[in-house]
Amino acid sequence: MVRSNRMRNVTYDIRGPIAAEAGRMEAQGIPIIKLNTGNPAAFGFAPPANFPDILRENRQLNAAYSDSKGLLPVREAIAAYENGIGIPGADVERVFTGNGVSELISLSMQALLNEGDEVLIPSPDYPLWTAAVRLFAGKAVHYICDERADWNPDLGAMRKLITPRTKAIVVISPNNPTGAVYPDEILQGICDIAREHNLLLLSDEIYDRVLMDGETHTPLASLAPDCPVITYNGLSKSHQLCGYRCGWMVVSGQTSEMDDYLEGLNVLASMRLCSNVPAQAVIPAALADPHYARSHLEPGGRLYRQREIAYTGVCSIPGLSAVKPRAAMYMFPKMDIKKLRIEDDEKFVLDFLREKHVLLTHGRGYHWEAPDHFRLVYLPEPEVIADVMERLGDFLETYRQF
Ligand SMILES: Cc1ncc(COP(=O)(O)O)c(C=O)c1O
Incomplete structure (x- = not known):
């Protein structure tokens, strides 16, 4: 059997072939430091202690399907929270819960795109966005974020990418x-x-x-x-609950001309019956x-x-530099590839994994193109x-691809 044609261009390298190689190495008994996913609980960050009690209290209700969009009191809590932080007109009818933001990204792209429709996506991106656009026959068009401008999007370049x-x-x-974190301007x-x-603006605000x-x-x-906006959020990162698969999206702003799209979202939400109900049950307490x-x-x-150790560590390794991250749990260091004699970043990551056991x-x-x-x-x-930084520094001292 072969995968469908529409999957040909769909990739998700965070859990791709190199992560699979790390899995094979682990199966051979080699301990790997896995730095590929933003999964706080896997590194000992604890979820709220009272959540197991909430799950126990709602045992009967949690075992039942909920409304396709989510339990009403949960959507009320989400709408109140989103209104409270300034999202205008957030309303229970336009709140959808999901099995993580991930599911809602797919669902909203599936309801939106006809073949060849274009969606502007940042480069670098969180790759699920590009994957979802491609999976649903759209064209992902990447707008550059400028490393020399604190990784803010280049608005001039963005404007030039717009087509009919x-x-x-x-x-x-x-x-x-x-x-x-993009400034208001x-x-x-x-x-x-x-x-x-x-x-349509699609704003992923999970961090x-x-x-x-x-x-x-x-x-x-x-x-x-005055614009149609979908805001995506969830508890994976703020409450360290990635495994619960708990997310939501809110459609807001100028929604008067969106009835048909909203109905499409309703149909898709109904087709997956509902999102994980125990995960919904903890949302009011979390908010x-x-x-x-x-x-x-x-x-x-x-x-x-x-973050301090990672940032100073990266900056102290010859050939590496980075913009200091001010949010989330990631850094995107730059390699001086001429000096380091690297021509393939994927091979570099694979070779580093095999030699130093860090993913x-x-x-x-x-x-990101280069x-x-x-x-x-x-x-x-x-x-x-600190140990990873030492391994990386040692590795790059002698590693050469040409
Ligand atoms: C920017 C961004 N959006 C969405 C997600 C998916 O989150 P969830 O666990 O809610 O599916 C992630 C996960 O890392 C992310 O980094």
């Missing part, structure tokens, strides 16, 4: 893989472009509560009450404490310290990160 087939712009802020600029060309250095986050929808685990992000906190992901896996970046997850304990 463009339907939507994806915005990921705070960003994976760069850790950038940039977000405003993106809204202006969407307004001018009548485009909006994982901020450092006094950063604040402005929901994109709050700047565009009552949206800044759970904030202490990790403050100076001296665990994630903060790990990174290569920059082209994030739809083979000169990789992504590092800084979730392990400080001493593990």
Whole structure:
């Protein structure tokens, strides 16, 4: 059997062939430091202690299907929370819960795209966005984020990519893989472009509560009450609950002309019956404490310290540099590939895994065109990160591809 033609161009390298090789090495008894996924609980970050009680209390209800969009009190809590942070008109009828934001990305692309419709996506991206657009016959068009401008999108370049087939712009802020938080002027600029060309804004805000250095986050929808916007969020990162598969999306702004699309979303949500109900059950409690685990992000906190060690470690290795991430749990270091004599970032990541037993992901896996970046997850304990930095420095001292 072969996969369908529409999957030919669909990849997700964070869990791709190199991660599979790491799995084979582990099966042979080789311990691997896996820095490929942003999975906080796997590194000891604890989920809220009262959640098992909530699950026990709702045992009977949790065993039943819910409304396709989600339990009503849960959607009420989400709508109230999103309204409270400035998303205009967030309403229970336009809130959809999902098995993680991941499922909702697919669902919203599936309902939106006809063959050849174009969606603007950042480069580098969180690759699920590109994969979902391609899977549903759309064309992913990447707009450059500029490393020399703190990884902010280049709005001039974005504007030039718009064609009569463009339907939507994806915005990921705070960003994976760069850790950038876009300032309001940039977000405003993106809204202006969407307004001018009548485009749907798709705003992935899953890291909006994982901020450092006094950063604040402005929901994109709050700047565009006159535009159709879908805001995506969930508990995987803020409450360290990746395994629950708990996400939601809110359709807001100018929705008067979206009835048919909203009906399409309803049909797709109904076809998957409902999202995981136990995961929905913890959402109201989580949103009552949206800044759970904030202490990790403050100076001296665990994630903060790990970021410092990772950043100074990368910057001290000859041939590497990085923009300091201010949010999320990732860094996207640049390799001076001429000096390091590297021509293939994927081969570099594979060779590093085989020799030093650390799993990174290569920059082209994030739809970054040049083979000169990789992504590092800084979730392990400080001493593990320090060890990884030592292994990386040793490796690059002698590694050459040409
Ligand atoms: C930017 C971004 N969006 C969405 C997701 C998916 O999150 P979820 O666990 O809610 O499916 C991730 C996961 O890493 C992510 O980094």
